[in-house]
Amino acid sequence: MVSLSKAKIAPNYPPGPKPHWLLGILPEYAPDPIGFVSRCAKDYGDIVYWKGSLFSAYQLNHPDYIEEVLVKKNSLFCKQQSLQILRRMFGNGLLTSEGQFWQRQRRLMQPAFHRDRIFSYGEVMVDYTNRLLTNWSDGKVLDVDEEMMHVTLEIVAKTLFGAEVTDVETIGKIMQVSVEYFESRNTNLLLFMIPDWVPLPHNLRFQKAAKQFDEIIYPIIQQRRESGEDKGDLLSMLLQMRDEDGNGMSDKQLRDEAVTLFIAGHETTASALSWAWYLLSQHPEVEQKLLAELQTVLGGRTPTFTDLPQLTYTDRVVMEVMRLYPSVWATARQALQDCEIAGYPVRAGDNIIMSQWVMHRDPRYFDQPEVFNPDRWEGDFAKKIPYFAYFPFNGGPRICIGQSFAKMEAVLLLATIAQKFRLTLVPDQEIIPWTAFTLRPKYGLKMLLNQR
Ligand code: HEM
Numbered sequence: 001m002v003s004l005s006k007a008k009i010a011p012n013y014p015p016g017p018k019p020h021w022l023l024g025i026l027p028e029y030a031p032d033p034i035g036f037v038s039r040c041a042k043d044y045g046d047i048v049y050w051k052g053s054l055f056s057a058y059q060l061n062h063p064d065y066i067e068e069v070l071v072k073k074n075s076l077f078c079k080q081q082s083l084q085i086l087r088r089m090f091g092n093g094l095l096t097s098e099g100q101f102w103q104r105q106r107r108l109m110q111p112a113f114h115r116d117r118i119f120s121y122g123e124v125m126v127d128y129t130n131r132l133l134t135n136w137s138d139g140k141v142l143d144v145d146e147e148m149m150h151v152t153l154e155i156v157a158k159t160l161f162g163a164e165v166t167d168v169e170t171i172g173k174i175m176q177v178s179v180e181y182f183e184s185r186n187t188n189l190l191l192f193m194i195p196d197w198v199p200l201p202h203n204l205r206f207q208k209a210a211k212q213f214d215e216i217i218y219p220i221i222q223q224r225r226e227s228g229e230d231k232g233d234l235l236s237m238l239l240q241m242r243d244e245d246g247n248g249m250s251d252k253q254l255r256d257e258a259v260t261l262f263i264a265g266h267e268t269t270a271s272a273l274s275w276a277w278y279l280l281s282q283h284p285e286v287e288q289k290l291l292a293e294l295q296t297v298l299g300g301r302t303p304t305f306t307d308l309p310q311l312t313y314t315d316r317v318v319m320e321v322m323r324l325y326p327s328v329w330a331t332a333r334q335a336l337q338d339c340e341i342a343g344y345p346v347r348a349g350d351n352i353i354m355s356q357w358v359m360h361r362d363p364r365y366f367d368q369p370e371v372f373n374p375d376r377w378e379g380d381f382a383k384k385i386p387y388f389a390y391f392p393f394n395g396g397p398r399i400c401i402g403q404s405f406a407k408m409e410a411v412l413l414l415a416t417i418a419q420k421f422r423l424t425l426v427p428d429q430e431i432i433p434w435t436a437f438t439l440r441p442k443y444g445l446k447m448l449l450n451q452r
Pocket of ligand 1: 079095096106260261264265266268269392400402403405406
């Protein structure tokens with residue numbers, strides 16, 4: 001590999017948008033991140049250079065280039081700095097940690113997410129969905145995005161910590177503060193430039209939320225350590241885990257993994273489900289096919305994980321929702337050393353952006369990409385397209401650890417709710433994808449409930 005600084009090679013940059021002299025691409029990016037990345041792909045092709053004095057990046061819009069970064073040369077990259085903001089909440093959890101430490105944690109935690117293990121959570125998922133539905137009634141109007149956030153948080157709380165987490169409401173608020181903090185720092189020009197230790201109201205709010213989380217989580221960890229009880233939940237598994245040297249996780253590490261799983265494990269699935277309800281309400285023909293499958297397979301009974309192999313159309317609906325509205329709409333990495341991507345020299349510290357939103361709507365891989373058509377996933381379509389043309393859970397070593405958990409949750413919740421309620425979009429609402437921590441409907445999703 002050639003070190004650029006040593007070899008003094010003149011940088012050879014791909015094409016890209018003309019930057020503002022001081023702020024680079026931020027004035028164009030910040031008001032509409034999705035529009036910006038989509039325009040870049042359309043106007044400049046498979047690799048685009050965003051130049052700026054504060055922030056420069058390569059945007060990759062080809063599956064082969066994305067594979068180079070996330071798989072083939074993955075050891076040459078780390079997570080990008082914007083994610084470091086989250087370290088103040090996540091600490092050194094699985095999503096934010098790096099190198100050997102991440103490797104050890106991933107190895108320790110992987111068994112907790114094994115398919116055989118997570119199947120036992122199916123019952124909790126359906127049970128909590130049914131509990132949610134006791135508050136739903138015919139003719140009621142609800143913000144379905146909020147409802148999905150609530151139920152997925154309860155499911156993660158129960159599967160992670162069993163009965164001990166009683167204050168799910170407070171945890172929800174803490175998560176919300178963290179998400180807003182992340183979003184505002186990433187898209188607000190002023191906040192982007194001010195260091196996060198400056199005692200501004202939003203910084204202080206974030207610090208308070210992190211402290212509040214500690215006050216809830218540490219006593220639970222302590223209690224469980226003292227009782228030594230195996231409750232069959234994730235916390236029990238995490239407490240039992242030992243590495244090759246026989247060492248378990250410290251309380252601080254358990255705390256960091258817990259907060260990571262809370263946030264990574266509920267908002268992502270909730271966003272996917274919100275978009276599912278939105279898209280189903282706009283496509284009655286898809287909804288009819290979904291109901292027909294549910295009738296044939298379940299005939300009105302509550303689904304269980306054993307029904308999953310038969311719920312093939314429901315599964316395709318979920319795949320198609322995550323294609324059009326990927327909860328994680330973009331992935332960022334930073335080069336640890338000089339290297340080459342797509343034939344261009346990349347210097348240590350350079351940023352790489354890969355957008356699921358852009359790739360999932362690329363007409364080279366998806367016929368009529370803007371159309372919501374779950375049938376496109378029939379047969380072996382998924383195997384025929386390049387892996388990184390569709391990567392809602394990413395790929396390579398840092399692929400989402402909760403992928404099977406999330407897929408099962410989405411299918412079971414959809415099947416449970418759709419059998420009991422029809423959800424119609426309340427008219428005159430602006431449904432705008434908002435690039436918060438996950439891709440969410442910006443102003444919520446008010447829907448009318450009709451009992452079936
Ligand atoms: C529809 C739902 C979900 C989507 C779309 C999703 C997507 C992703 C993506 C794209 C990443 C990679 C981030 C990166 O490398 O920068 C990731 C990582 C991760 N996800 Fe998920 N996720 C979902 C659900 C879940 C659930 C349910 C859990 C846990 C219960 C979870 C836990 C994690 C963790 C811990 C990581 C970090 C893994 C590592 O770096 O080793 N996710 N997720």
